Amino acid sequence: MIAVTPETVADEQDHQLREWIVAQAEERGNAVITVPPDDHGAGYAFTVCAWAMHGVPEAVVVGLPEPLGSVLLDAYVDRAAAGEQFEFGTLYDDFFNDVPVTFEKVARGHYPEFFGSAFLVYPDGDFPAVQIIVPTPERQWPWDAGAPEGFAAWQPILTVSGLPESWTPGGESP
Structure with missing residues (x-):
């Protein structure tokens, strides 16, 4: 008989979560994990599984209320899986009405905090x-001087520097 320990419980929870992620990916094309x-x-x-299923980068959005974050991520995966390319620092006005979005590469140092469950699928990150x-x-x-107080902390930029790195703020891009 196997003793029940915190480690065996955690292993079982990880196994169940991985199974759910894979089932979601097979059913929907990717899984979306939401952290309150x-x-x-x-x-x-x-x-999770956008890379494994479609060869497109995994994506994260910070600070959007539910269900907007999940809707945005699903739209991104659908469009990227269909072949659309998204360039860092370019504005995309067609995800939300009247509100553009842009993309930035996530520094690997942020992976454990913002993609924790993805390591169940990609153990080496x-x-x-x-x-x-x-x-x-x-x-x-978030980096604008006139942005609401606390907005930069609410939506941190997950680059090495913590600032946009694919464009110059205030320039032609965002």
Whole structure:
């Protein structure tokens, strides 16, 4: 008989979560994991199996309320799987009405915090990832001087520097 320990319970929970992720990916083309906000920061949502199923980077969006995060991620995976290419620092106005989004490459140092469950599918963390960044409805980006107080902390930029790295803020792009 196997003793029930915290480790065996955690192993079983991980196994069940991995099975759910794979079933979602097989049924829908990807899984979306949603993490609610807490005392440490904003809620976020991320994809798992977009890379395994379609060869497109996994994606994360931070700070959007549910169900907007999941809807945005599913739309991204559907479009990317159909062959659409998304360039870092380019504005895309057709995900939400009147609110553009842009993309940035996620630094690997952020993978454990923002893609934790993805390691059940990719144990070595060997997958590309993008962050979809969304401004306020007034088109203020987290790094804008006039952005609402706390917005930069609510939607951190997951690059090495914590700043946009694929464009110059205030320039031609966001």
